[in-house]
Amino acid sequence: xRQARPYSGMFCGGVSAxxxxxxxxxxxxxxxxxxxxxxxxxxxxxxxxISGEAPVVFSKxxxxxxxxxxxxxxxxxxxxxxxxxxxxxVADAVRNTDLFDFLVDVVTNxxx
Amino acid sequence: xxxxxxxxxEPQPQATQAQDKATPASAPLTEAEVEELPKAIVRRLVKxxxxxxxxxEGAEVIVNRDAMTAFAESARIFIHYLSATAxxxxxxxxxxxxxxxxxxxxxxxxxxxEFVEPLRTSLQAFIDELIFGPSDxxxxxxxxxxxxxxxxKNAGKRxxxxxxxxxxxxxxxxxxxxxxxNDPADDAENGD
Numbered sequence: 001x002r003q004a005r006p007y008s009g010m011f012c013g014g015v016s017a018x019x020x021x022x023x024x025x026x027x028x029x030x031x032x033x034x035x036x037x038x039x040x041x042x043x044x045x046x047x048x049x050i051s052g053e054a055p056v057v058f059s060k061x062x063x064x065x066x067x068x069x070x071x072x073x074x075x076x077x078x079x080x081x082x083x084x085x086x087x088x089x090v091a092d093a094v095r096n097t098d099l100f101d102f103l104v105d106v107v108t109n110x111x112x
Numbered sequence: 113x114x115x116x117x118x119x120x121x122e123p124q125p126q127a128t129q130a131q132d133k134a135t136p137a138s139a140p141l142t143e144a145e146v147e148e149l150p151k152a153i154v155r156r157l158v159k160x161x162x163x164x165x166x167x168x169e170g171a172e173v174i175v176n177r178d179a180m181t182a183f184a185e186s187a188r189i190f191i192h193y194l195s196a197t198a199x200x201x202x203x204x205x206x207x208x209x210x211x212x213x214x215x216x217x218x219x220x221x222x223x224x225x226e227f228v229e230p231l232r233t234s235l236q237a238f239i240d241e242l243i244f245g246p247s248d249x250x251x252x253x254x255x256x257x258x259x260x261x262x263x264x265k266n267a268g269k270r271x272x273x274x275x276x277x278x279x280x281x282x283x284x285x286x287x288x289x290x291x292x293x294n295d296p297a298d299d300a301e302n303g304d
Contacts, residue, residue: 024149029191033210036195048202051211053235058194058215060234062149063157064227065190066183070161073179085162087178090186099223102193106185 024059033058072097149191154184197221243281 033050072093077085079092091107094100158180162173175183197218202210212235219227 024153028149032188032191033195033198036192036199048199049209051209053212053239054198054210054215056238057212057231057235058191060231061194061215061219061224061227062187062191064230065224066154066157066187067161069183069186070158071165073183074162074165074173077173083172084174084176085179086176087182090179090182094186100186102222103186103189106189107182 024062026055026059029055029058029062069093069100072100149184149187151180151184154187155180158183193222194218 030050033055034048069090073085073089076089076092076096077083080089087107094103094107155175158175159173162175166173194215198210198214201214201217201221202208205214207214216228216231219225219231
């Protein structure tokens, strides 16, 4: 017999509490997660469920990621003695950071 | 606008929707676009970070449109990578529902360990707000009614008392919240 959980409704019904002024849309994140998980789990017997708080962590992780990428791209901009961040700066940031190896194909698609 | 997925039941500032509709790609979102984060939000995140680190140097920082696209694309790949890894973590623990721990473990796996602690803190704050509401005063009044502390703290240190109460409640509630365990309730969740 399931015990009463006063706030379970919030998690079951989808979390829509505000997560801050810059919050990424949880619904879209969830969609993306399901799509990726679905592809990966194709041989597994179906897409996975996603708990209520996972998109929240995701959203914040994305913010941190974008912040870090921005920081490094800006460093490249400064090196070029400019005030405008160009795509090449992002490419430099990716190239110079081991952590961003997974991005190497995404950004460096212009001639180097 | 057909297929415009900016109409979500998420609390988003009106500016976001307007901006999305005004983007050049105003046709129905393609398959790839639907997996992207709203450009307006990526833009805001980038600009805020730049304001932080470049602020105080006088002139405003400009971000090239191509660069902004690069940020958005990178974020999209990051999400895919994180999703797939979190899914693997979940599989390893033989559960059906991807939870916050899976995501955090995935970040470790991806060598983004530096994100883990800040994320834990954020998550806890989010949960606290969910349970106690932004106006913690109301709840702490209701919960603290018979606690002697309450009278003492009443004189100006309310937020501190409610924080302590929050901690107590949080520890109590951790047993009942369907957060960390694989719950039947999770399976009932349809994920929309």
